[in-house]
Amino acid sequence: MSNIRIGHMLLGIYQTNCYFVYREGSDQALVFDPADHGEKIEEALEQNGLHTAAVFLTHGHFDHISGCEELKAAADAYAGEHGENPVKIYAGEAEKKFLLDTKNNLSKAMGSPVTVIADVYLKDGEELDLDGIRIQVLATPGHTAGGVSYYFPEGGFLICGDTLFQESVGRTDFPTGSMSTLVRSVKEKLFTLPEETVVYPGHGDSTTIGHEKKYNPFCV
Structure with a gap:
């Protein structure tokens, strides 16, 4: 039985799911989509005996990166106080320009322009091992051109940002969005995962791959 755990916080005006993944017994947490109040995220982790070891972005919209x-x-x-290396930010390689474009990432329109320069830009199919936690990177464009999802084979779950929701999918009417591309990403990348895989989306409740294959009206 896996001892990989996942928790989440609801952040920002759009109630974005910010997830943190860690192995039981370790103090290192991998944080996904720090939507807002970054200092409070770290404070909350430290209050629970954890600290941020790496930051992962599913895509570049302001409500996931602020x-x-x-x-x-x-x-x-x-990290500096404890003799550890600086924290790295990870994002999909095709999202590099998007993260720097305050118009496309919608932060300019919200009155608080924000950009992010990642330390590591990830390729489709790349595998990472951080603190003994294996992560498979899946390029899932459609909501944005450079969106990625993160699959944890040992934990049996997926963090997919705004690609797939419970019986729905992400919006595609924002810059670089494409419904046909999004549906293809879901069918070819996500629906090939084990049906029992738990899906943790960027907003709303979790679901499973099996449930979405059966009931998602956008991906029949």
Whole structure:
């Protein structure tokens, strides 16, 4: 039985799911989509005996990245005090320009322009091993051109940002969005995962691959 755990916080005006993944007994947490209040994310983790070891982005919309800079600063301060390396930010390689474009990432329209420069840009199919946690990177464009999902084979779950929701999919009417591309991503990349895989989306409740294959009206 796996001892990989996942928790989440609801952040920002759009109630974005910010997830943190860790192995039981370890103090290192991998944080996904720090939507807002980055310093508070680190404080909440530390109150529970954890600290941010790495930051992962599913895509570049403001409501998934606005807490990035603050979280990295807080996490790097902790790392410096404990003799650890600075925290790295990971994102899909095709999202690099999007993360720097305040118009496309919608932050300019919200009155709080935000950009992110990742330390590592990930390729489709790449595999990572962080603190003994294996992550498979799946390019899942459609909601944005460079969106990625993260599959944890040992934990049996997927963090997919705004690609797939419970009986729905992400919007495609924003810059670089494409419904045909999104549906193809879901069918070819996500629906090939084991049906019992738990899906943790960017907003709303979790679901499973099996449930979505049966009931998602966008991907029949």
